[in-house]
Amino acid sequence: MLAATDLADGSRKIFVEPCNENEPSRGVQTPWRIRLLAHPALSQVSLKQRAASLRAARYATLYAPRCAPLSALLALVCLALVAGCATRPPATDYPRQTTAAMPASEARATPLGAALAAPEAAHAGESGFRLLAAGTDSLQMRIALARAATKTLDMQYYIANEDTTGKLLLGSALYAADRGVRVRMLVDDLNFHDIDSLMAALNSHPNIQIRVFNPYGSTSESMYLRTRNFLTNIDQFTRRMHNKATIVDNEMAIVGGRNLGDEYFNASPTLDFRDLDVLTAGPVAQSISASFDAYWNSSISYPLSVLNHQKFAAHDLDAARDDLRRHWHENAASYDARPLNAAPLAQQIAGNEIGLVWAKWQFAADSPGKIAGSGQGEVGDAMRVLLDRIHQAHSSVLVFSPYFVPHDAGVRAIRTLTSHGVRVAILTNSLAATDAVAVQAGYSPYRVPLLEAGTELYEFKPQQSEHADQRRFGIVGSRSRASLHAKAYVIDESTLVIGSLNLDPRSARLNTELALAIESPPIARDAADLFRRATSPQVSYRVTLATPAQLARLKGTAIASPLVWTDEEDGMMRTYNLDPGAGFYRNLLTGLFLLLPVDGQL
Numbered sequence: 001m002l003a004a005t006d007l008a009d010g011s012r013k014i015f016v017e018p019c020n021e022n023e024p025s026r027g028v029q030t031p032w033r034i035r036l037l038a039h040p041a042l043s044q045v046s047l048k049q050r051a052a053s054l055r056a057a058r059y060a061t062l063y064a065p066r067c068a069p070l071s072a073l074l075a076l077v078c079l080a081l082v083a084g085c086a087t088r089p090p091a092t093d094y095p096r097q098t099t100a101a102m103p104a105s106e107a108r109a110t111p112l113g114a115a116l117a118a119p120e121a122a123h124a125g126e127s128g129f130r131l132l133a134a135g136t137d138s139l140q141m142r143i144a145l146a147r148a149a150t151k152t153l154d155m156q157y158y159i160a161n162e163d164t165t166g167k168l169l170l171g172s173a174l175y176a177a178d179r180g181v182r183v184r185m186l187v188d189d190l191n192f193h194d195i196d197s198l199m200a201a202l203n204s205h206p207n208i209q210i211r212v213f214n215p216y217g218s219t220s221e222s223m224y225l226r227t228r229n230f231l232t233n234i235d236q237f238t239r240r241m242h243n244k245a246t247i248v249d250n251e252m253a254i255v256g257g258r259n260l261g262d263e264y265f266n267a268s269p270t271l272d273f274r275d276l277d278v279l280t281a282g283p284v285a286q287s288i289s290a291s292f293d294a295y296w297n298s299s300i301s302y303p304l305s306v307l308n309h310q311k312f313a314a315h316d317l318d319a320a321r322d323d324l325r326r327h328w329h330e331n332a333a334s335y336d337a338r339p340l341n342a343a344p345l346a347q348q349i350a351g352n353e354i355g356l357v358w359a360k361w362q363f364a365a366d367s368p369g370k371i372a373g374s375g376q377g378e379v380g381d382a383m384r385v386l387l388d389r390i391h392q393a394h395s396s397v398l399v400f401s402p403y404f405v406p407h408d409a410g411v412r413a414i415r416t417l418t419s420h421g422v423r424v425a426i427l428t429n430s431l432a433a434t435d436a437v438a439v440q441a442g443y444s445p446y447r448v449p450l451l452e453a454g455t456e457l458y459e460f461k462p463q464q465s466e467h468a469d470q471r472r473f474g475i476v477g478s479r480s481r482a483s484l485h486a487k488a489y490v491i492d493e494s495t496l497v498i499g500s501l502n503l504d505p506r507s508a509r510l511n512t513e514l515a516l517a518i519e520s521p522p523i524a525r526d527a528a529d530l531f532r533r534a535t536s537p538q539v540s541y542r543v544t545l546a547t548p549a550q551l552a553r554l555k556g557t558a559i560a561s562p563l564v565w566t567d568e569e570d571g572m573m574r575t576y577n578l579d580p581g582a583g584f585y586r587n588l589l590t591g592l593f594l595l596l597p598v599d600g601q602l
Helices: 070-082 111-122 135-146 164-178 200-204 223-232 284-296 314-331 344-350 383-389 407-419 435-452 504-510 521-534 548-554 583-594
Strands: 015-018 032-035 127-132 152-155 182-188 208-213 247-248 252-258 269-275 278-283 302-305 357-365 396-400 423-429 456-460 481-482 490-491 495-499 513-518 540-545 561-570 572-574
Touching: 015 357, 111 344, 111 481, 127 521, 135 164, 135 247, 135 252, 135 278, 135 344, 152 164, 152 284, 152 396, 152 583, 164 182, 164 200, 182 284, 182 481, 200 208, 200 314, 252 284, 252 495, 252 513, 278 435, 278 490, 278 495, 278 513, 284 513, 344 357, 357 383, 383 407, 383 495, 383 513, 396 521, 407 423, 407 435, 407 456, 407 521, 423 481, 423 521, 423 572, 435 521, 435 540, 435 561, 456 481, 490 521
Parallel strands: 152 182, 182 208, 269 481, 396 423, 423 456
Antiparallel strands: 015 032, 127 278, 127 357, 152 247, 208 302, 247 252, 252 278, 357 513, 396 490, 456 540, 490 495, 495 513, 540 561, 561 572
């Protein structure tokens, strides 16, 4: 068993540590607390946060604390099992309203609906789309949507942090609620750390409702109860709501890969997730709203007040409002949150200033039953839509998938495509760039078979040029440590499939996901251009099979890799025979995870 220490590889860590008596433990009364490596595809929390409660992941391997005997850990496990498989009653047993999106007829009467009436009529059966590649653009558009809302604002996220940009967005939601807008916010429990702080205060607003999806144990419960809930219901616990959407007045929405947090909006000094969202307008918003309603009214979507029993007086909400107002004045300008709001969004739409491209579309979202219901463990609708589009490709498939585990079936499918002359090019994270070393262990054994099947393989580098045009090409440029997070698929440069799902078993069978297929050559070409820039040698490594001459040079050395990585730095081409820039610890962790039976959880 590994020692219980910080593995210092720059990702989340696996260890059990003693509680620091000088550090608040948010109600944890035991002398030590368990912390698990939370696969960031499942738990992409801010690097600044320190989880004080049990946050398990795709694989749940516990390590005994050095300050506590192993028997103490075993005793805790036994107590949990003796307690039986007690679970929280379904959310429908608690006082809560069943609510739904505003009817389409009412939505058309809103300023956004009125502004979209003419272009909708001119593009019957289509919806409007605009790619949001830069984090700053995506942040601005979310704030613009919140400001444009007159009736409803719905938000569904896997992660919603109360950091700098998170507070800007929460402030926008609060200001909307103060104007009479109904605000509904649904957050997956795994990354919901702020149950007793700002969000709980906002939840006391008469126009704001916050619900938590699939909770295994709130931070207001004891360590024993949270551990028991985890150990006695681990199968459901490892299934998470990975969907990401913001919807306004049932007329406009944003979907894609971004959660709510600084690292998704080019605002973190330490980590920059390169991501891709799409702004949508028109009938597609009604389909996204219908999916949101299904999750909102699910039996595993619990009102925040059920999980947090604190009482908030009017002055607590006033204090939160003052804090968010002060935060806005101090940070909005420096984080580029204001420029898009110079004119009302409806006015910009009426003046054709938003840059919407109208096209046919297909939206698919997994049912909540994929986590708790008859559909549990089945391949979801979102993945079916994506795979159907890929299998029908005629000329090319370009893949952005930060967490990529193809398994043998995926390799066979790619070989079938390439045998018919289809170009298959895949961009995923390098070992040095990934925030999920475990997934790299699931992916790395397939690199040689993928290349032998005719795949072009690229791995995103962790450091990018300081001179890249970050605002225009948000997938390519930044000064901070970069990690690919976009989930997008370009088919024949005529269709873009974008959403929350990766090409891995977790997205297929464990997490819930959403996918939007946009049948638009202009949109697809824009995404293909982003792919070309992101796979350039300045930004990504090209992975190829070693030539016979290269293998001969390595014969008899400790390095016998059949792979070669190539990139460009300062105008010079470089080659590597091992995962470049990863370091000893990341390579060691990858080897350790290869030994664990967690392939189905990746």
